[in-house]
């Protein structure tokens with residue numbers, strides 16, 4: 071076991087499902103690791119049915135507290151780099167993230183090989199913009215876990231991106247889900263991530279339910295809808311000099327034609343009416359913002 075990467079592991083006395091939590095696949099998002107460590111500290115081998123495994127996604131970026139060192143690891147899960155990683159090679163062209171991809175794929179494969187039942191994958195993130203936490207569903211295999219987590223479930227977004235871990239690996243697991251747990255560094259983000267983990271552990275039967283966890287998530291969700299679908303992705307490149315206008319939060323209503331950002335060509339208008347999602351307030355990323363509709 072790669073102990074730098076696998077930071078918590080509880081193997082229950084009784085066989086059963088395995089939940090793999092990946093935290094900090096973006097190194098500037100520590101909330102998931104805090105939450106998974108807290109949960110692991112409360113789990114006892116005699117009361118766990120199956121296994122709980124917590125893995126650091128990007129070790130090098132986490133130690134520097136940056137999103138990535140050279141390449142976004144959560145866009146690197148493409149067939150050729152993954153095949154190279156499974157041959158034990160650090161895939162070319164990814165810089166420091168080549169070794170990270172190899173290490174993360176190996177940790178996931180090791181956890182699956184050690185499993186004694188169905189295996190579920192939960193990928194924990196936080197966001198550069200403010201607003202309520204939410205879930206991102208892969209194009210298949212996300213519904214069961216999402217049904218147990220009372221946050222707004224957003225579909226369609228992962229299918230618009232290339233190379234995300236959960237979307238590309240969804241077929242290798244019995245269920246997979248992404249949780250965006252609030253803004254980077256907010257004190258609520260680890261609490262949200264912890265409640266998400268506890269809801270998933272209960273749904274999969276690995277640990278007894280914590281009745282407080284769904285209540286806490288419902289209070290985060292407030293009056294937001296149970297589900298939304300992404301209708302628009304604003305892709306950006308460095309030459310665009312994209313800059314989000316200040317003040318946008320996740321789920322803010324937005325009307326078609328509203329200027330929401332600026333780039334080298336002038337104002338950037340929202341092309342559809344819906345709700346703002348993932349407005350980019352950090353200098354790196356390929357996605358300026360998304361618009362979701364109910």
Ligand SMILES: [Zn+2]
Nearest residue numbers: 096099195196
């Ligand atoms: Zn992230």
